[in-house]
Amino acid sequence: MSLSRGLILKATTGAAALAMMATGAWAQSDPLRVGLGDIASVESLNLLIAMERTEERGVPMEMTFFNSEDVAVQAALSGEVEIGVGAPYAFMANSQAPLRMFYRMSTLLFFPVVNSEVYSGWEDLDGEEVTVHSRGSGTEALMRLMERVHDIEYSNMSYVPGSEVRAGAMLQGTINASIVDATNFRLLQEKGGEKFMRLPLEGVNATDEALYASAETLEARADDIQIFVEELLRTWKEIEENPAIVGELREQYNLLPDLPEDVAREAVPYFTEATENGIYPLDGGEPQDARDDIAFLSAAGQVEMDPEEIDPTDFWDFTALDAAKTAQ
DSSP states (O other), rough: OOOTTSSSEEEETTTTEEEEEEEEOOSSSSOOOEEESSSGGGHHHHHEEEEEEEETTTTEEEEEEEEHHHHHHHHHTTOOOOEEOOOOHHHHHHHHHHHHEEEEEEOOOOEEEETTOOOOOOGGTTTOOOSSSEEEEEEEEHHHHHHHTTOOOOOOOEEOOOHHHHHHHHHHHSSSEEEEEEEEEHHHHHHHGGGEEOOOSSSSOOEEEEEEHHHHHHHHHHHHHHHHHHHHHHHHHHHOOOHHHHHHHHHHHHHHHTTHHHHHHHHHHHHHHHHHHTTTTEEEEOOHHHHHHHHHHHHTTTTOOOTTTTOOGGGGGHHHHHHHHHHH
């Protein structure tokens, strides 16, 4: 199924929405709407592939790209979307919102990077501005943790969604300290040579992105979400075994056809490197992951909780994941 007759992708900024709408009728009247607080990129391909496969099994899907993870969380709460993408532990802990994560998509692997003509190490960032993805994101938590580890204090933390956007700004010289993913760190190395330096980052093991939904949605759409999780598990396993399949399936489903060719070529190298680094877990998550995440976020100053005393079910609902594993 190609995007021209199946999956709907929308880019939303505030109240405005730009939609690529499909012709033809849905198999069902109500799609599972997924909200992503980021821009469309090669990093989204595994999720989009799983969504296409879910549609092939009779569950209509819709993707909306919001301008921040905060907006995506609010959209999941308000019912504008059924499913959000992120790891909103701090929001859930502080608000007691009835949201629960149900599938662990990726673990953190980011590259703090600086313009070496301006900075030479973490200590040089004391009193300086750094740029991350968004409030509540893993990139923010990592950079806050490094503040504590290195006993420094940034003058300001600015928020620019999209790793490729931040990398582009570094190449243009508009920012000098940020955090990017593997693909865009490689881009900085290729185009900037020794100008861009990676800062050391050790001992971090935490969730980068998970799928979450309201308790009401998880109950009302249990069957559909189980099918979705089955396809997520299947897709993650196939990519682990053969990252090149991402390129094949992108063409098969005509995913993100408007990507520049040089960006599209990065898809397979990105997923190859990601699988080599174990970014995409194959089990979908387990209770210990929640404790590890709380330990990381507590060290980063985003929550004040003892990871050994939390109840993972305050943040996670493993019902769909357990059912999907049983069905396999």
